Amino acid sequence: EDQVTQSPEALRLQEGESSSLNCSYTVSGLRGLFWYRQDPGKGPEFLFTLYSAGEEKEKERLKATLTKKESFLHITAPKPEDSATYLCAVQAGNQFYFGTGTSLTVIP
Amino acid sequence: DAGVTQSPTHLIKTRGQHVTLRCSPISGHKSVSWYQQVLGQGPQFIFQYYEKEERGRGNFPDRFSARQFPNYSSELNVNALLLGDSALYLCASSLRGGTGVNQPQHFGDGTRLSIL
Numbered sequence: 404e405d406q407v408t409q410s411p412e413a414l415r416l417q418e419g420e421s422s423s424l425n426c427s428y429t430v431s432g433l434r435g436l437f438w439y440r441q442d443p444g445k446g447p448e449f450l451f452t453l454y455s456a457g458e459e460k461e462k463e464r465l466k467a468t469l470t471k472k473e474s475f476l477h478i479t480a481p482k483p484e485d486s487a488t489y490l491c492a493v494q495a496g497n498q499f500y501f502g503t504g505t506s507l508t509v510i511p
Numbered sequence: 512d513a514g515v516t517q518s519p520t521h522l523i524k525t526r527g528q529h530v531t532l533r534c535s536p537i538s539g540h541k542s543v544s545w546y547q548q549v550l551g552q553g554p555q556f557i558f559q560y561y562e563k564e565e566r567g568r569g570n571f572p573d574r575f576s577a578r579q580f581p582n583y584s585s586e587l588n589v590n591a592l593l594l595g596d597s598a599l600y601l602c603a604s605s606l607r608g609g610t611g612v613n614q615p616q617h618f619g620d621g622t623r624l625s626i627l
């Protein structure tokens with residue numbers, strides 16, 4: 404069964420305290436893995452697309468990496484404005500699967 | 512440039528009624544997808560349309576249907592509403608769609624549907 408699992412469910416960090424979020428997947432025929440940020444009451448905001456194992460993408464304090472079974476979203480020296488729910492999604496064939504997200508809170 | 516726009520933003524219906532949700536994609540985007548997001552969960556894929564044809568379907572009952580118009584806007588229809596249909600309905604657009612395409616989707620802020 405195609406599945407996407409994110410961990411941890413929730414994460415509290417002090418401002419400046421770096422950490423990583425995990426997205427593990429079991430799908431057949433991965434076509435792409437996507438990271439999104441979602442703020443309360445808003446739709447998901449696109450962050451990154453990763454297509455193949457070994458690929459890395461960076462944007463400001465965020466860096467996404469991909470292996471054959473999982474992806475990591477590394478957050479370096481986070482700021483309070485990075486607080487949000489981070490969602491991972493995979494495309495397999497013509498299906499899209501989202502994880503349940505990691506709720507990140509960055510404390511000043 | 513305008514992002515993905517959805518209407519209405521909020522809607523209250525009663526069980527058994529029918530609802531139509533609307534979505535306008537980003538200019539130049541030809542594919543639209545629909546998702547259902549229950550509070551505390553990730554979005555669940557309902558449909559993808561590209562060039563007015565259904566290109567993908569998630570595990571939702573036949574009460575859910577959609578269509579895409581020549582201007583690439585889309586409607587999601589839900590019949591015989593159940594309490595469990597209460598959720599945030601999200602629309603996403605991408606340049607292209609279909610099995611062989613792996614492009615990022617850009618989301619609107621959704622329609623909050625409440626069933627009484």
